[in-house]
Amino acid sequence: MASDKVKTVTDADFGDSVKNGLVLVDFWAEWCAPCRRLEPTVNQLAEEYDGRLTVAKMNVDENPATPPNFMIRGIPTLLLFKDGDLKETVVGMAEKAELARMIDKHLS
Amino acid sequence: MTTDRQVIIIGSGPAGLTAALYAARANLSPLVIEGFEAGGQLMLTTMVENWPGFRDGILGPDLMAALRAQAARFGAEIIQGDVTSVDLSNRPFRVQVGDKACTAQTLIIATGASAKxxxxxxxxxxxxxxxxxxxxxxxxxxxxxxxxxxxxxxxxxxxxxxxxxxxxxxxxxxxxxxxxxxxxxxxxxxxxxxxxxxxxxxxxxxxxxxxxxxxxxxxxxxxxxxxxxxxxxxxxxAIGHTPNTSLVKGQVALLDNGYIKTEKGSRTSVPGVFAAGDVQDPVYRQAVTAAGSGCMAAIDAERFLAGTGH
CATH class of the missing domain: 3.50.50.60 (FAD/NAD(P)-binding domain)
Structure with missing residues (x-):
């Protein structure tokens, strides 16, 4: 269930991708079952916050450089950036309402 | 989603999906609410070597995908989402999924167990x-x-x-x-x-x-x-699991160790409410015993419905 509102980011463009505005990055991998469970929630957030929030995904298998910079030791992990600064970290499964509340807090 | 169901199954591990398979084949049009941890504990394993019939083993997520498709093929309706509350005080029982409510004549609790x-x-x-x-x-x-x-x-x-x-x-x-x-x-x-x-x-x-x-x-x-x-x-x-009973705590009888008490097959203390899988099994806790108890719960629910004229 891919969403065209979700952008794919890599080690090469990560810095530029989170530099402006509010950006939610989903760190995931093919072999991670909980990541697949979280995917529909992330896609829905991308649709509902379209224009106000950038939603991006990073495959940790293909991008070994970025996860250690944020001490990621488990996936799924969601990081929320505002103008390049890390504002929130969510590790593991999360409910949509909870994530929406977290995003809303940083939208004002 | 029609509002009044004959059977609602909460949980989608081996117990929930086997219950769904049997209930669907009995023409009970079950609704399965998958839950936050859809597919259950087997989704987090690699090779399952003790599921009968697979000489060389089967990957946990593959087994669950096959079981899900099998239940769906016979008409089980499977929806994503987590049950937020249940009301077992009257029949039909009420099941709340976020802001959606549904009711059912019988309920099968197969919410499993989570890592401690x-x-x-x-x-x-x-x-x-x-x-x-x-x-x-x-x-x-x-x-x-x-x-x-x-x-x-x-x-x-x-x-x-x-x-x-x-x-x-x-x-x-x-x-x-x-x-x-x-x-x-x-x-x-x-x-x-x-x-x-x-x-x-x-x-x-x-x-x-x-x-x-x-x-x-x-x-x-x-x-x-x-x-x-x-x-x-x-x-x-990896020090074991605790049964996921928070939805029904105070509404059905639990054993001292926190598992749902079942007797005569899968019957709980509330007539019309059945339990299957790890949520009611402090002893065996295997995928195959969970599946077996899911089958029992579906048959118990079917007989209960027949007895009450549904």
């Missing part, structure tokens, strides 16, 4: 920062690093064996001097050169929450009282 934590506080704080309950999810981040596994059952050894292929060294920490794991798993773990065992030992602290990562464990030998430190980058906790 150490109750140190610090272990939850460092969750995803080096503390994990799922080696297949998080082992990847410990390539070429030392890790520890806490526990002595099949799950603990399965995690240790999986991690031994990634980590430099795996230390299994167990609070007794014998393992609860099956003989075949013990032999496999003992034969793995980079797995070591520390016996009669408990984890009393995990360092270093201030750094936001795991650097070492503080261990205590429960025979001598001696404490020691073990430098690891990750710790995987």
């Amino acid at each position: 934590w150490l109750e140190l506080g610090v272990d939850k704080k460092l969750s995803g920062r080096g503390v994990s309950t799922c080696a297949t999810c998080d082992g990847f981040f410990f390539k070429g690093r030392p890790v520890a596994v806490v526990g002595g059952g099949d799950t603990a050894l399965e995690e240790a064996i999986y991690l031994s292929k990634l980590a430099t060294h795996v230390t299994v920490i167990h609070r007794r001097d014998t393992l609860r794991a099956s003989k075949v798993m013990q032999d496999k773990a003992m034969a793995t050169p980079n797995i070591a065992f520390v016996w009669n030992t408990e984890v009393v602290d995990i360092k270093d929450p201030d750094k936001g990562e795991v650097t070492s464990l503080v261990l205590r030998n429960n025979q001598t009282g001696e404490t020691s430190a073990l430098a690891v980058d990750g710790v995987f906790i």
Whole structure:
């Protein structure tokens, strides 16, 4: 269930991708079952916050450089950036309402 | 989603999906609410070698996908979402899924069990920062690093064996001097050169929450009282599971150990409410026994409905 509102980011463009505005990055991998469970929630957030929030995904298998910079030791992990600064970290499964509340807090 | 169902099944592990398969084949048009952890514990495993009929084993997620498709083929309706509350005081029973409500004449509770934590506080704080309950999810981040596994059952050894292929060294920490794991798993773990065992030992602290990562464990030998430190980058906790009963607590009778009490097959203390799988099984807790009890719950529900004129 891919969403065209979700952008794919890599080690090469990560810095530029989170530099402006509010950006939610989903760190995931093919072999991670909980990541697949979280995917529909992330896609829905991308649709509902379209224009106000950038939603991006990073495959940790293909991008070994970025996860250690944020001490990621488990996936799924969601990081929320505002103008390049890390504002929130969510590790593991999360409910949509909870994530929406977290995003809303940083939208004002 | 029609509002009044004959059967609603809460949970989608082997118990829930087998119940759905049998209920669907009995023309009860069951609704399955998958839950937050759809597919259950098998979604977090790799090769399942003790599911009958698969000589060479089957991957847990593949088994669950096949079971789900099989239940759907016979007309089970399977929806995503987590049940937020149930009201069992009157029949039809009410099931709330977020802002949606549905009702059912019978209910099958198959909510399973979730991994236990150490109750140190610090272990939850460092969750995803080096503390994990799922080696297949998080082992990847410990390539070429030392890790520890806490526990002595099949799950603990399965995690240790999986991690031994990634980590430099795996230390299994167990609070007794014998393992609860099956003989075949013990032999496999003992034969793995980079797995070591520390016996009669408990984890009393995990360092270093201030750094936001795991650097070492503080261990205590429960025979001598001696404490020691073990430098690891990750710790995987496999000390068992607790039944997921928060939805029905106070509404159906539970055993002293917290599992749902069932009798005469899958009957709970509330007529029309049945329970299957790990949520009601403190003894066997196998995928195949969960599936078997799911079958029992569907047949019990079908007979209950026949008896009440539905």
